[in-house]
Amino acid sequence: xxxxxxxxxxxxxLLSLVALLSIxxxxxxxxxxxxxxxxxxxxxxxxxxxxxxxxxxxxxxxSGVEIEILGGGPDAPVVKRxxxxxxxxxxxxxxxxxxxxxxxxxxxxxxxxxxxxxxCIVVHEHSGIQQISDIENLTLALSQRPAFSHYLRHRYSFxxxxxxxYHGSVAPFVDDPAYAVQGYVFSEPxxxxxxxxxxxxxxxxxxxxxxxASVLITSEARLASEPQIVAAVVTAAQRGxxxxxxxxxxxxxxxxxxNPEMDVEILEIGAEMSRELVLVGEGMPITQIGDMSLDxxxxxxxxxxxxxxxxxxxxxxxxxxxxxxxxxSGASGGGS
Amino acid sequence: xxQKNHGRGAEDLRHWCGLTLPPLLxxxxxxxxxxxxxxxxxxxxxxxxxxxxxxxxxxTNLDSLIRAVSLTAQAAIAGFLLSFVAGFFIAVLFSQSAWxxxxxxxxxxxxxxxxxxxxxxxxxxxxxxxxGGIIAVSFIISLFPIIAxxxxxxxxxxxxxxxxxxxxxxxxWQRLWKLQVPHAVPDMLTGARISCxxxxxxxxxxxxxxxxxxxxxxxxxxxxxxxxxxxxxxxFACVLFSTGLGLLFFGVVSTLNRLIxxxxxxxx
Numbered sequence: 001x002x003x004x005x006x007x008x009x010x011x012x013x014l015l016s017l018v019a020l021l022s023i024x025x026x027x028x029x030x031x032x033x034x035x036x037x038x039x040x041x042x043x044x045x046x047x048x049x050x051x052x053x054x055x056x057x058x059x060x061x062x063s064g065v066e067i068e069i070l071g072g073g074p075d076a077p078v079v080k081r082x083x084x085x086x087x088x089x090x091x092x093x094x095x096x097x098x099x100x101x102x103x104x105x106x107x108x109x110x111x112x113x114x115x116x117x118x119x120c121i122v123v124h125e126h127s128g129i130q131q132i133s134d135i136e137n138l139t140l141a142l143s144q145r146p147a148f149s150h151y152l153r154h155r156y157s158f159x160x161x162x163x164x165x166y167h168g169s170v171a172p173f174v175d176d177p178a179y180a181v182q183g184y185v186f187s188e189p190x191x192x193x194x195x196x197x198x199x200x201x202x203x204x205x206x207x208x209x210x211x212x213a214s215v216l217i218t219s220e221a222r223l224a225s226e227p228q229i230v231a232a233v234v235t236a237a238q239r240g241x242x243x244x245x246x247x248x249x250x251x252x253x254x255x256x257x258x259n260p261e262m263d264v265e266i267l268e269i270g271a272e273m274s275r276e277l278v279l280v281g282e283g284m285p286i287t288q289i290g291d292m293s294l295d296x297x298x299x300x301x302x303x304x305x306x307x308x309x310x311x312x313x314x315x316x317x318x319x320x321x322x323x324x325x326x327x328x329s330g331a332s333g334g335g336s
Numbered sequence: 337x338x339q340k341n342h343g344r345g346a347e348d349l350r351h352w353c354g355l356t357l358p359p360l361l362x363x364x365x366x367x368x369x370x371x372x373x374x375x376x377x378x379x380x381x382x383x384x385x386x387x388x389x390x391x392x393x394x395x396t397n398l399d400s401l402i403r404a405v406s407l408t409a410q411a412a413i414a415g416f417l418l419s420f421v422a423g424f425f426i427a428v429l430f431s432q433s434a435w436x437x438x439x440x441x442x443x444x445x446x447x448x449x450x451x452x453x454x455x456x457x458x459x460x461x462x463x464x465x466x467x468g469g470i471i472a473v474s475f476i477i478s479l480f481p482i483i484a485x486x487x488x489x490x491x492x493x494x495x496x497x498x499x500x501x502x503x504x505x506x507x508x509w510q511r512l513w514k515l516q517v518p519h520a521v522p523d524m525l526t527g528a529r530i531s532c533x534x535x536x537x538x539x540x541x542x543x544x545x546x547x548x549x550x551x552x553x554x555x556x557x558x559x560x561x562x563x564x565x566x567x568x569x570x571x572f573a574c575v576l577f578s579t580g581l582g583l584l585f586f587g588v589v590s591t592l593n594r595l596i597x598x599x600x601x602x603x604x
Binding site for chain 1: 380381382383456457460465544545546547553557560561563564565566567568
């Protein structure tokens with residue numbers, strides 16, 4: 001009786017040790033993926049395609065992070081959430097980085113897929129208007145939120161134009177022949193065409209105002225404390241954009257499930273048109289997706305100062321961005 | 337004679353001190369507390385600016401703020417006056433026929449609860465963008481309290497008074513203008529005090545949806561723009577100006593309230 005009890009004790013201890021060891025050595029991964037959040041600046045759409053593609057195809061996991069992409073919408077407070085550290089990453093356009101830094105919010109751009117900004121003004125084909133500088137004598141739906149609208153209003157006189165708020169619908173444009181509306185080149189014109197209009201999209205970038213779009217931002221604090229996480233996300237994001245521009249089907253189905261307003265067909269069009277805007281007519285090697293230049297940031301700051309969106313001297317170009325985390329620069333570590 | 341005047345003067349002074357000092361003292365405490373909170377929590381100006389940053393923003397953008405608040409005020413005053421007049425006549429209609437009241441009251445409630453984002457496209461279609469559309473939104477938002485309070489005042493006549501008029505063979509018209517309307521005045525003024533604040537909100541919200549033309553902008557426009565561009569101290573300045581406008585309206589209506597009811601109480 002006595003010896004059996006002793007054997008029972010030993011067995012119990014051994015079993016406990018085995019249990020503890022198996023908990024400590026948890027399967028294949030020695031440590032869990034770092035969870036991070038990415039706050040979008042709008043509802044999930046084609047302009048976020050590469051970031052979703054990386055998630056759908058497991059690129060973030062391969063880089064060692066577990067990402068949660070948070071949908072946005074109008075007035076989504078991306079900059080505030082990233083600057084305060086509430087979320088690790090966010091998306092905005094380059095002008096958003098500049099207004100943020102002017103307000104003292106320490107955000108930095110680390111990856112910029114869109115070399116050509118998708119912003120456009122949509123006019124009717126029959127209006128005969130060929131460029132934005134020629135817009136006159138109509139109603140123009142323009143939001144006062146983004147910098148480009150203030151730049152255009154500062155730069156062009158727009159004689160006879162009544163500016164009204166833009167609420168995301170192309171219906172007023174379709175109904176009124178003397179109407180123009182802001183948009184993204186792969187969204188509003190496509191929607192208008194579906195409703196029976198014959199729109200022409202005039203790219204804002206052609207006026208010379210061309211901020212990088214769908215820019216990935218993080219906080220200065222994050223860059224200092226967790227550069228490896230930034231490198232991991234940027235590496236995964238670039239892979240995601242390469243995938244999205246090659247074959248967007250699976251990703252688009254995922255985006256559609258998150259945002260039923262955008263059907264797969266319009267997302268496919270978005271992915272197709274994004275090729276030109278990201279790769280600039282195949283002129284850029286895919287390994288350079290996300291790259292940024294000091295000259296372009298400098299020019300953008302000057303343009304925004306001229307348009308009185310920020311005061312001169314408030315923001316300096318080198319502090320707005322860093323390309324250190326792009327895979328081509330070699331600063332980030334290796335990885336599959 | 338002299339003694340009486342001195343006493344009057346001192347009494348007036350005390351009255352004014354009693355009116356203005358408590359809110360001013362509270363304001364001072366609130367501002368000091370606000371600054372302390374910001375300092376203690378180390379809040380950045382782009383998240384929650386302290387009174388110093390907001391004052392700077394007011395000073396820097398004073399011209400724009402004054403222009404914006406005057407445009408918003410115009411729309412709010414027009415919307416409020418329209419809602420007062422229309423609300424009065426609708427309430428009179430309701431008071432004259434229980435059948436009409438029962439049929440149409442739900443639509444009055446609808447006006448109160450409908451989200452402006454849903455009616456804005458309709459307003460733009462009928463009235464267009466600009467001041468007209470904004471006044472329309474302010475009108476819609478201000479209307480219901482006038483209708484509700486005035487109707488209550490017109491229909492809550494005590495039976496003895498009703499009987500008195502019936503005894504003297506008063507016509508419907510006489511009953512309306514000599515009994516019901518005078519009886520409803522305090523309730524109408526209560527409705528006005530509620531609606532004047534709402535009319536400011538209505539003018540701001542109206543601007544979100546119907547907007548102004550190319551060069552004019554009110555507080556609603558500025559609020560959206562400053563929020564989008566992380567100009568948080570400026571945003572707070574806009575909010576303060578809109579609050580100030582609401583308080584000013586309320587002060588004016590309350591003063592009118594007191595003046596009218598003072599004569600009223602005296603007559604009774």
